Amino acid sequence: MSDNLMRVQPIRNGTVLDHIKAGRGRKVLDALDLIDKGTTITLLMHVPSKKNSSKDVIKIEDRELSESESQKLALLSPGAHVNIIRNFVVAEKNVAELPELISNVAICSNDNCISNNERGAKTKFNIIKGNSLSIQCVYCGRKIAQDNIIFI
Amino acid sequence: MKHVVSISDLSKKQILSVLKRAKELVPVAKGKKKSKSLDGKILATCFFEPSTRTRLSFETAMQRLGGTCIGFADPSATSHLKGETLVDGIRMVAGYADAVLLRHPQEGSARLASENSEVPLINGGDGAGQHPTQTLLDLFTINEEMGKMEGLNVGMLGDLRYGRTVHSLSHALAKFNNKLSFISPDSLSMPSYVTDDLSCEWSSHNSIEDVLNDLDILYVTRIQKERFPDLEEYKKVASAYIIDSDLLKNAKSSMRILHPLPRVTEISTDVDDTKHAAYFRQAFNGVPVRMALLEQLIGGKK
Numbered sequence: 001m002s003d004n005l006m007r008v009q010p011i012r013n014g015t016v017l018d019h020i021k022a023g024r025g026r027k028v029l030d031a032l033d034l035i036d037k038g039t040t041i042t043l044l045m046h047v048p049s050k051k052n053s054s055k056d057v058i059k060i061e062d063r064e065l066s067e068s069e070s071q072k073l074a075l076l077s078p079g080a081h082v083n084i085i086r087n088f089v090v091a092e093k094n095v096a097e098l099p100e101l102i103s104n105v106a107i108c109s110n111d112n113c114i115s116n117n118e119r120g121a122k123t124k125f126n127i128i129k130g131n132s133l134s135i136q137c138v139y140c141g142r143k144i145a146q147d148n149i150i151f152i
Numbered sequence: 153m154k155h156v157v158s159i160s161d162l163s164k165k166q167i168l169s170v171l172k173r174a175k176e177l178v179p180v181a182k183g184k185k186k187s188k189s190l191d192g193k194i195l196a197t198c199f200f201e202p203s204t205r206t207r208l209s210f211e212t213a214m215q216r217l218g219g220t221c222i223g224f225a226d227p228s229a230t231s232h233l234k235g236e237t238l239v240d241g242i243r244m245v246a247g248y249a250d251a252v253l254l255r256h257p258q259e260g261s262a263r264l265a266s267e268n269s270e271v272p273l274i275n276g277g278d279g280a281g282q283h284p285t286q287t288l289l290d291l292f293t294i295n296e297e298m299g300k301m302e303g304l305n306v307g308m309l310g311d312l313r314y315g316r317t318v319h320s321l322s323h324a325l326a327k328f329n330n331k332l333s334f335i336s337p338d339s340l341s342m343p344s345y346v347t348d349d350l351s352c353e354w355s356s357h358n359s360i361e362d363v364l365n366d367l368d369i370l371y372v373t374r375i376q377k378e379r380f381p382d383l384e385e386y387k388k389v390a391s392a393y394i395i396d397s398d399l400l401k402n403a404k405s406s407m408r409i410l411h412p413l414p415r416v417t418e419i420s421t422d423v424d425d426t427k428h429a430a431y432f433r434q435a436f437n438g439v440p441v442r443m444a445l446l447e448q449l450i451g452g453k454k
Binding site (some may be wrong): 058067108110112113114115117118119120137138139141142143 | 158237238256257258263264278279322345
């Protein structure tokens with residue numbers, strides 16, 4: 001096997017999402033809408049980790065995350081690391097933290113919510129951190145559990 | 153207090169202040185005393201779905217205080233049908249009036265409207281969502297009938313799943329340390345997203361007989377035919393939750409029955425003449441409570 005095809009090849013420029021909750025990597029890829037966008041992506045699942053027993057890792061080449069993308073990551077795997085790589089070096093190390101409120105990141109699951117019916121309306125959710133993470137629509141009050149969040 | 157979208161927007165202190173003022177305004181609401189506290193003020197009543205009680209009681213409240221109303225009772229005569237957004241409509245109306253009353257079929261519409269209204273916005277019911285002035289008048293009625301609204305055993309009967317009035321009222325009664333008994337068929341029981349947030353003692357029952365003799369208040373709601381795919385099933389359920397004077401022999405003599413109205417068959421008309429019936433007084437109470445709220449929102453004389 002040549003070096004080029006090695007599994008954990010370092011990237012020159014881009015973003016490494018590390019310490020994603022094991023098994024959540026695919027959901028993160030979907031939520032960030034990274035597939036088939038012409039970007040080179042590496043997804044590693046169930047990588048042995050010192051912190052937890054295992055983790056998922058995503059490497060995205062030549063691209064950094066927008067704020068709403070970081071929020072999506074934080075909703076799916078709070079505490080995941082966002083490492084920005086420039087010229088093979090970690091230039092910035094951040095932790096995906098949950099804000100109090102997210103705007104235009106997710107869709108309300110209540111079909112009769114005004115946010116799904118008013119032209120031009122933005123969605124807004126408060127983050128509820130409890131035993132399990134959920135979000136609550138600022139408009140209709142609907143609570144949505146972490147696993148059921150539909151991202152924009 | 154700028155907008156009134158949900159009862160949880162009001163602190164306990166604000167609720168008590170509205171109820172206290174409402175009590176003082178009862179003679180004005182009955183037309184026995186005159187007031188000009190809202191002289192020259194205009195309330196815009198925007199009804200994107202029909203309502204009788206809410207609209208008429210607000211219009212009465214406004215006029216008894218010397219104010220006037222503009223608005224529409226039916227969206228078919230408005231630009232809404234031409235495709236105007238709610239936000240555009242509210243921005244426009246807010247420029248014409250001192251406060252806006254909104255009734256809209258979609259949940260969250262009042263919150264969105266309040267974010268775009270320069271004048272106080274009052275939620276007159278947003279779909280299956282909130283109806284805070286109904287909750288205020290329910291609290292006022294309980295306080296009037298029982299002389300207090302703390303430490304009571306309040307039963308709620310009927311459609312507890314979809315009934316927005318019982319959801320908001322449960323939250324409000326929990327704030328005032330009451331004990332709640334929810335009585336419904338399993339398919340219409342109080343949703344966990346309501347009970348999860350209740351800070352008071354509560355219990356669930358299928359049968360009214362289980363709790364009736366302990367209740368201070370029985371709040372009855374209508375079981376709607378549309379909630380049942382099967383008409384037979386509806387008839388069976390609805391008939392099991394009918395309150396009549398015979399049943400009430402087991403109730404405390406001080407027990408009072410409330411109902412947001414309109415009622416269909418859930419309270420038999422033979423209850424109307426008993427000391428338990430408080431629902432028509434409750435409907436009247438909508439006027440002084442809404443007067444008090446309007447005064448506080450658009451700055452009438454205290």
